Amino acid sequence: LPHPFAITFLLFARRTDIRRISFDTEDKSDDVIPLADVRNAVALDWDAQDEYIYWTDVTTDSINRAKWNGSKQEVVVDTSLESPAGLAIDWVTNKLYWTDAGTDRIEVSNADGSMRTVLIWENLDRPRDIVVDPIGGYMYWTDWGANPKIERAGMDASNRIVIISSNLTWPNGLAIDYQTERLYWADAGMKTIEYGNFDGSERKVLIGTQLPHPFGLTLHESRIYWTDWQSKSIQSADKQTGLDRTTLAENLENLMDIHMFHRHRTFVQTPCMVNNGGCSHLCLLAPPPKGSSCACPTGINLQVDGKSCSHGMNRFLIFARRTDIRMVSLDIPYFADVVLPMNGSMKNTIAIGVDPKEGKVYWSDSTLKKVSRASIDGSEYEDIISTGLMTTDGLAVDAVGRKIYWTDTGTNRIEVANLNGSMRKVLIWQNLDSPRAIALYHEMG
Numbered sequence: 001l002p003h004p005f006a007i008t009f010l011l012f013a014r015r016t017d018i019r020r021i022s023f024d025t026e027d028k029s030d031d032v033i034p035l036a037d038v039r040n041a042v043a044l045d046w047d048a049q050d051e052y053i054y055w056t057d058v059t060t061d062s063i064n065r066a067k068w069n070g071s072k073q074e075v076v077v078d079t080s081l082e083s084p085a086g087l088a089i090d091w092v093t094n095k096l097y098w099t100d101a102g103t104d105r106i107e108v109s110n111a112d113g114s115m116r117t118v119l120i121w122e123n124l125d126r127p128r129d130i131v132v133d134p135i136g137g138y139m140y141w142t143d144w145g146a147n148p149k150i151e152r153a154g155m156d157a158s159n160r161i162v163i164i165s166s167n168l169t170w171p172n173g174l175a176i177d178y179q180t181e182r183l184y185w186a187d188a189g190m191k192t193i194e195y196g197n198f199d200g201s202e203r204k205v206l207i208g209t210q211l212p213h214p215f216g217l218t219l220h221e222s223r224i225y226w227t228d229w230q231s232k233s234i235q236s237a238d239k240q241t242g243l244d245r246t247t248l249a250e251n252l253e254n255l256m257d258i259h260m261f262h263r264h265r266t267f268v269q270t271p272c273m274v275n276n277g278g279c280s281h282l283c284l285l286a287p288p289p290k291g292s293s294c295a296c297p298t299g300i301n302l303q304v305d306g307k308s309c310s311h312g313m314n315r316f317l318i319f320a321r322r323t324d325i326r327m328v329s330l331d332i333p334y335f336a337d338v339v340l341p342m343n344g345s346m347k348n349t350i351a352i353g354v355d356p357k358e359g360k361v362y363w364s365d366s367t368l369k370k371v372s373r374a375s376i377d378g379s380e381y382e383d384i385i386s387t388g389l390m391t392t393d394g395l396a397v398d399a400v401g402r403k404i405y406w407t408d409t410g411t412n413r414i415e416v417a418n419l420n421g422s423m424r425k426v427l428i429w430q431n432l433d434s435p436r437a438i439a440l441y442h443e444m445g
């Protein structure tokens with residue numbers, strides 16, 4: 001469809017900045033997108049519908065986005081990331097897919113970072129780039145660990161297969177040619193750019209002439225564009241023949257990912273468009289005949305209907321980490337921590353307790369000098385004790401008697417109160433010198 005701003009530009013990351021080269025003008029000079037605090041931008045993608053560009057930062061370990069003119073910059077994911085080096089937008093259902101070479105996982109979330117979940121956590125060894133094909137329902141990624149490979153799976157993680165595993169050394173950037181239905185990849189070890197069908201068949205070398213160190217790859221119309229770490233340049237060639245090589249920019253240090261921003265991405269009807277595919281949480285695209293499947297945020301299981309998610313974690317490990325509280329679900333087959341979503345500030349969270357009856361978490365903060373509670377979904381936050389505390393290093397919830405007990409190494413006391421903080425009473429105040437942990441033994445009283 002024609003758009004009032006028929007804008008096309010080559011977007012590329014250079015660690016400390018993100019730049020664009022306009023394709024609407026003759027002058028192919030680059031300009032820096034005005035963004036704050038970009039430390040180590042590696043992977044990029046974009047969505048022309050809402051004009052966002054997305055990038056990962058492997059120093060701040062975050063995924064960020066901003067409008068392509070630099071406005072509305074925000075962090076979308078910044079917890080439990082170690083080395084997010086690949087990023088892809090599913091522009092049809094508005095999802096963010098990424099790889100993490102530190103945690104060896106592939107994850108997905110809504111484009112705003114909500115409803116994050118782990119898709120693939122087994123047999124990954126330094127995954128790098130990821131690309132998605134919302135038309136076919138598949139995603140593809142490179143993995144340059146001990147056994148370098150290119151893999152494919154449904155965008156819901158179904159039907160996972162290795163499509164390329166021989167003659168690969170350091171598979172790096174990936175790009176899909178949606179017109180010819182081909183997958184292109186750069187290999188920084190073989191020093192080539194190659195392509196093949198979506199199942200890995202009919203593999204061909206496009207450029208086999210010792211590319212110094214190709215990294216990012218993108219396709220647009222009849223051309224392929226790539227960044228090279230060693231020649232410090234952005235180059236381009238004909239996507240069918242590999243000939244007609246040109247250099248778009250050179251003497252650029254720290255070149256990372258590259259993408260062509262344009263307004264001609266294909267849209268398709270998907271089952272996710274009608275009532276979120278019937279899903280209570282995430283509707284993910286999948287290969288035919290299924291077309292889609294439902295998924296749940298990390299820690300929560302899909303129920304037997306295959307559509308709705310359980311109301312919360314049944315069994316979990318919970319731990320305090322000074323500025324946040326995290327939970328590891330034992331309901332799911334892998335371990336991934338999720339942050340208790342709290343708007344209230346946490347400065348120095350020390351002791352923690354859980355009331356399984358009402359599904360509430362209790363914690364002490366020795367800097368704010370408070371004991372607070374919230375539901376395990378982060379709602380219903382309230383401070384229950386906020387006076388007369390110094391250093392509450394231990395607490396215990398009595399789920400049977402509906403009481404909270406705590407120690408204070410500053411006041412040298414052990415106190416008790418109702419779970420809402422009322423009827424507070426000092427139980428022991430003599431012969432205590434820095435009491436710390438406290439536990440209750442119900443059966444023995």
Ligand SMILES: *[C@@H]1O[C@H](CO)[C@@H](O)[C@H](O)[C@H]1NC(C)=O
Nearest residue numbers: 050051052067068069070071
């Ligand atoms: C940036 O783009 C958005 C729309 O994407 C627009 O609303 C805003 O005014 C633009 N800001 C600047 C500074 O150009």
Ligand SMILES: *[C@@H]1O[C@H](CO)[C@@H](O)[C@H](O)[C@H]1NC(C)=O
Nearest residue numbers: 164165166167168203204205
């Ligand atoms: C791998 O490379 C060798 C040597 O160049 C070649 O003989 C072989 O056909 C290649 N295999 C594939 C699957 O491309």
Ligand SMILES: *[C@@H]1O[C@H](CO)[C@@H](O)[C@H](O)[C@H]1NC(C)=O
Nearest residue numbers: 402417418419420421422423
């Ligand atoms: C606090 O809890 C006690 C015991 O459950 C209850 O009697 C009291 O009404 C509660 N107070 C408030 C303000 O909710």
